[in-house]
Amino acid sequence: MAFIPELQEGLSPPPSLLLQLRRRKWKQRNKNLRSLTMTWDLIFLTKPLL
Helix, strand or coil: CCCCHHHHHHHCCCHHHHHHHHHHHHHHHHHHHHHHHHHHHHHHHHCCCC
C-alpha cells in the first residue's frame, strides 16, 4: 500500500476544530463552576435564616 499524505491528514482533525472543542469544554466547565458557586452562595446566604 502506498503512503498517501492526503489520507493521513484526513484521519486527524484540523487544529482549529480541536481548539473549538477545547474552548467548548472550557465553556461548559466554567458554566458548571458558576452554577456550583451560585448554589454555594445560596446555601451560605440561607443558612443564617434557617
